[in-house]
Amino acid sequence: MMLIDGIVGQNVRITNIKENNLCQRLMSLGICNGDKCCIINKSNGNIILKTEETKLIISENLADKVVVEVLV
Amino acid sequence: MIKIAFVGNPNVGKTALINQISNAKLKIGNWPGVTIEKKEVYFKVEDEDIILVDLPGIYNLTSNTQEEKIAYDFLTNEDIDLIINVVDSTSLEKSMYLTTVLKKLNKPMIMALNYSDDFEKLDYKLDLETFQKELEIDTVFTNGKKGTGVDELIKKSIETAKNCKNKKIEYKKINYEENRKILKNILQRGKNNKFYLTDKIDKILLNKFFGGILFAMIIYVMFVIIFDGSAPFVDWVDGFFGDFITKYVGRVIEGVPDWLYSFVIDGIITGVGSVLTFVPLMFFIYFFMAILEESGYMARVAFILNKVMTKVGLSGKAFIPMLIGFGCTVPAIYSTRTLEDEKTRRLTALISTFMSCGARLPVYSLLAVAFFSKNAALVVVSIYIIGVFMALLMAFILKRFNYFKGNNEELIIELPPYRVPTFKSVWGSMVQKTGMYVKKATTVILGILLVIWFFSYFPNNGDTENSYLGRGAKIVQPLFEPTGFGNKWEPVASILPSIIAKETVVGFLGQVLITNEEEEEEIEYNFVEDLKEQLVGLKDATIDSLKSLINVGKFQIDTLTMSDEETLDEDAGGSIIPAIRNLWNDDLGKVRAYSFMLYVLLVVPCAVAMGALKQEFGWKLLTFQVGLLLILPYIVSIVFFNIARLFV
Numbered sequence: 001m002m003l004i005d006g007i008v009g010q011n012v013r014i015t016n017i018k019e020n021n022l023c024q025r026l027m028s029l030g031i032c033n034g035d036k037c038c039i040i041n042k043s044n045g046n047i048i049l050k051t052e053e054t055k056l057i058i059s060e061n062l063a064d065k066v067v068v069e070v071l072v
Numbered sequence: 073m074i075k076i077a078f079v080g081n082p083n084v085g086k087t088a089l090i091n092q093i094s095n096a097k098l099k100i101g102n103w104p105g106v107t108i109e110k111k112e113v114y115f116k117v118e119d120e121d122i123i124l125v126d127l128p129g130i131y132n133l134t135s136n137t138q139e140e141k142i143a144y145d146f147l148t149n150e151d152i153d154l155i156i157n158v159v160d161s162t163s164l165e166k167s168m169y170l171t172t173v174l175k176k177l178n179k180p181m182i183m184a185l186n187y188s189d190d191f192e193k194l195d196y197k198l199d200l201e202t203f204q205k206e207l208e209i210d211t212v213f214t215n216g217k218k219g220t221g222v223d224e225l226i227k228k229s230i231e232t233a234k235n236c237k238n239k240k241i242e243y244k245k246i247n248y249e250e251n252r253k254i255l256k257n258i259l260q261r262g263k264n265n266k267f268y269l270t271d272k273i274d275k276i277l278l279n280k281f282f283g284g285i286l287f288a289m290i291i292y293v294m295f296v297i298i299f300d301g302s303a304p305f306v307d308w309v310d311g312f313f314g315d316f317i318t319k320y321v322g323r324v325i326e327g328v329p330d331w332l333y334s335f336v337i338d339g340i341i342t343g344v345g346s347v348l349t350f351v352p353l354m355f356f357i358y359f360f361m362a363i364l365e366e367s368g369y370m371a372r373v374a375f376i377l378n379k380v381m382t383k384v385g386l387s388g389k390a391f392i393p394m395l396i397g398f399g400c401t402v403p404a405i406y407s408t409r410t411l412e413d414e415k416t417r418r419l420t421a422l423i424s425t426f427m428s429c430g431a432r433l434p435v436y437s438l439l440a441v442a443f444f445s446k447n448a449a450l451v452v453v454s455i456y457i458i459g460v461f462m463a464l465l466m467a468f469i470l471k472r473f474n475y476f477k478g479n480n481e482e483l484i485i486e487l488p489p490y491r492v493p494t495f496k497s498v499w500g501s502m503v504q505k506t507g508m509y510v511k512k513a514t515t516v517i518l519g520i521l522l523v524i525w526f527f528s529y530f531p532n533n534g535d536t537e538n539s540y541l542g543r544g545a546k547i548v549q550p551l552f553e554p555t556g557f558g559n560k561w562e563p564v565a566s567i568l569p570s571i572i573a574k575e576t577v578v579g580f581l582g583q584v585l586i587t588n589e590e591e592e593e594e595i596e597y598n599f600v601e602d603l604k605e606q607l608v609g610l611k612d613a614t615i616d617s618l619k620s621l622i623n624v625g626k627f628q629i630d631t632l633t634m635s636d637e638e639t640l641d642e643d644a645g646g647s648i649i650p651a652i653r654n655l656w657n658d659d660l661g662k663v664r665a666y667s668f669m670l671y672v673l674l675v676v677p678c679a680v681a682m683g684a685l686k687q688e689f690g691w692k693l694l695t696f697q698v699g700l701l702l703i704l705p706y707i708v709s710i711v712f713f714n715i716a717r718l719f720v
Contacts, residue, residue, distance in 0.1 A: 025484055027248070028131035030166025040271065043280035044379040046388070046483060053163040055267055057375045059387065059483035 003047065003058070003066040006039045012068035013037075019065050026066075030054045036071060073121045074233045077147060079174060080158035081167055082129025083488045085186040088216030088497075089158060090124050093226055109406065110146055120230060125152070128409070133173050138409035138417075147177055153233040154180045156225070161185035161213065162194055162266050164259055168251045171207070175243040180236035181209050182229055188213040188220055195262025206254045208243050217494060270368075270489040277369070283376045290369075292453070297621060298356040299437070299449040304616035305352030306437070308609050310648060313345030314586070316606050323597060334534050338583050339525030340518065346582025346648050347513040347575045350434035354509045355502055357430050361399045362501040366493035370395065374485050384464045385471030387483040390420040394463060397427030398456070399505070401681040404429075405688060415478030418689055419467055422476075422697055425677045425685075426463035428456050430509070431574035435672050438578055442652040443665040455669050462674065462708075466700075513575060520569050521579045528565075528584055536584050541565055555706065556713030557668035560655055570672065572679050577672060578648070585651040660717055667713040674705035 006012055013036050017023035023033075030053055031037065041048035046057045058066075078086040090096060094115040111126045127146060128139035147155070157174055159167040164185075174181060185191070185198075191213070204211050210228055214221035245251055265271070277286055318341055325336055364370050373395060378388030389411060397404035404424040408417040428436070436455050440448035470476045527541040536542050545565035552558025562584050569576040656664045676682065676698050686694045 024132070024134075025136075028169045029484070029486060030163065030169065032249075032252075041274070041278055041280075041375075043278075043283070044375060044377070044388070045382050046375055046378050048274075048278070048375065048487065050267060050271075052261060053166050053266065055270070055487040055489075057371075057378075057388075057483060057485045057487060059378065059382075062482050062484060 001068060001070070002064055003039075003049075003068050004060050004063040006042075006047070006068060006070070008039055008042050010039050011036060011071040012039065013071055014066060015069050016067035017065065018067065022062060022065055029056055031056075037068075073123065074153045074230060075123045075125065075151065076154045076156055076229055076233065077125045077127055077150075077152045078156050078158055079127050079143065079147065079170070080129060081131055081160065081163075081170055082486070084129065084158050084160040084163075084167070085216040086129065086158045087126055089156075089184060089186060089214060089222070089225075090126050092216050092219045092222050094124055109409075110142055117226060117230065122226075122230075131170060133170075133177075136412050142409075147174075147179070152179065153237065154182065154229055156182050156184055156229060157209070158184045158186050161187050161191040161198075162196065164198070164255055165252060168255055169248055171209075172246055172248040172251050175208075175246050178241045178243065180232050180241055182225070182232055183207070183209045183211040184214045184221075184225055185211060186214050186216055188215045189218065190266075194264045194266055197260040197262075199258040202258050203255070206245070206258070207251065208245060267489060270487075273490050274372070274487075278372060278375055287373065287376050294360045295453050295456070296449065298353065298360060299452065300620035300623075301617050302352040302356040303620065304613035306349055308606075308613040309345075309351060310349045311609060312606055313341060313349065314648070316602055317341055317345065319595065319602070320597075320599065330533060331529060334529055335522075335525060338529075338534075338586075339522050342586050343521035343525065343579040343583045344513055344518050346586075347434065347517055347579045348510065349648065350437065350575075350578065351506060351510060353433060353437060354430055355506045357433065358399065358502045358505040359498065361396075361505075362498040363493055364395070365501075366491065366497060368488045368490045371485055371487050374483065375487070378483055380464070384467040385477070386416060386420060386467055389483055389485055390416065393420050393424045394427050394460070397424040397429060399430055401425055401427070401429045401677045402684045405681060405684040408688070413478035415476055417478075418693055419470055419476040419478070421685060421689060422470070422693065422700075423463035423467050425681060425697065425701065426459050426466065426674065428459045428673055429574070429677070429681075431678065432672055434575060434578045436669050438581070438648065438652055439665045439669055442649050443656070443662045451666070451669075455673055458670065459673050462704075509575075512573065513579075517573050517575050517579055520572055520576050521583060524569055524576070524580055525583060537561075554713070555667050555671060555709035556660065556664040556717070557656075557671065557709070559664065562655065563668050567671075567675065570678075571676055574672070574678055581652060581655075582648045585655060586648055660720055663713060663716045663720055666716070667709045670712055671705045671709045674701060674708055676701040 003012070003014075014031065014033055017026060017033060026032070031049070031051060035051060037049045037051050039047060040050050040055075046059050047063045048055065048057055078090060080086050090113055094113045096113040096115075109128065113124045113126070115122055115124070125146070127143045130137075130140045130143045132140060133144045133147070134140055146152075155174060155177070157167075157171055159171070171183070191198075200211060200213075210232060212221050212225045212228055214225055216222075245254075277283060279286070318337055321341055322333070322337055325333060328336075370392060373391055374388035376388070377391045381388050381390055390408075392410070393404045393407045396407050401424060404427065405421045408421045408424070411417045411420060433452070436452045437448070440451040444451045524541065527544075528536045528539045530539060532538045542561055542565070545561040549558055549561050549564050552564045557563045562581060565584075566577045566580045569580060653661075677685075682694060682698070685697060
């Protein structure tokens, strides 16, 4: 599923970032394919993602380009 | 001479580290984008001349943002001896990307693992020896706040810079994935969550339903404290200049020719005094700006306001320069460098000038207190809100033009952990910025006020109404008549110098409206007694300020307000507030004053801000902005006055 479809509190693993530029931007923020993240907030047209080291805001239009799988 | 460049992700404490090493006072904050240009600090260690270069925080060395471009240009074109790669030791994995990119430059490098205190608190463990060996970089743990590791860092830096001089450096491990894997094997994270407290605070402050309301409340309370807390001091400074300084300087220069007396008292003391009266207000506003910047809340504003900003074609990130604009328009314009898209930068810089800067605040405060007594603070807040509204409206309209229409609805921004602002940095920021206000008042503004005094004194020896300035202002006055405030020449005359610096409006009105004529009656001079009275006044102001801070919810400027019953003429000498009140003493006084405030809010920013706009975006945008901000305030004031007068 796409990151935009995730729900708050869900732990996800990033499996594919559809746009090269976005992939590089996320990588420079410490987020790569295969990384685990937690969706901790979803409002005002953005999603807040958290990894062990980073917490970042990503707007919904960008979240629509990130493929994730839900971790149980 | 050793030239060292400090490079790192945004918000990893580069500037704080430089300040700690060199005792400099560069601006620091807790949001991505505090440093937006390179700054250099010179100092000496054991006869060695050293230049430390503070580069803007970057994630990469591409040209996505102006900051990355500045850093890239500097690192590739300048002859630097060493790079200090500053890293947040609690975000090592994240920093590996930039570290790898920097290694590709093949320059001598040392890594400063900053926030070592947090690293220890979180119980992280790192095999430093393996880390250094595998990454091929010498590493030092540092703490920019406390200074831990700073001596070792600078010692190692000098050594490395000297050893590597004229040597070819080549790093072997320049693969990001590889470096990340190395780190994963040697870094052990503790059980404590880095964002534990931040998450708890964010749950409240970024709540889907209450986040926006809490933001509005924070801003509201901030303004209440700014006004209520500073009002007693403003009142005291006003009296200090009006009653004390004027009285004794007047005595010292007694007997000099009238023009010289007027030059000193009206030109210098009253003019500059009127501007300095608002120093306490500035002190309070800079206090809150420092708290907002250092706590980490600033970046959250982007999240809260993203939806609103998206509706006008911008992302939430664009609100950060707007928020900085509440302090000063100049850094607001420069801080648009954090935005990726050039057209978005243009639009954001343009609308940042609608935000009411600190220099305009004295004008609103003065008029609001003089005309709206108990509702003064609410009136000032309403002006700020109108500024934000106009900025958003303009963005909404202008985004339709290709020149401003960029790809600006994409938002990625890192949220820093909340940090308690340190007294040292908050105090330093307040003193530095207030000091700049005082410096400006006693240099540029004084210069302008002296020129104004000349034109308002001659040729009729103090008859301002028939002075060069009075006559000139009266020629253009009819043009401003429909705005309401243009029924008097004084506010019209204050517009031109305000383009150089907004504070001159207050100084100018003080100069021409306050009557400092030598009174007929006998004045008693007792310097010691009068000084004592001033000191008691200062003590009372401090107590009143503290009382008003305790009583925050009241939301009114108590000490500055005058009851409506007070006789205006009796109060009209020596102090600026009653003098202003006398300016428009008809039924439409309040409407005229508000119309003038709207004009000041929207009129072209000061010369320095216009210079910044030209420097960043060129003549085209500046010309457009000047044109817009000459026509718009005029229309807004006319519309407001003619509608509002119907209800009076």
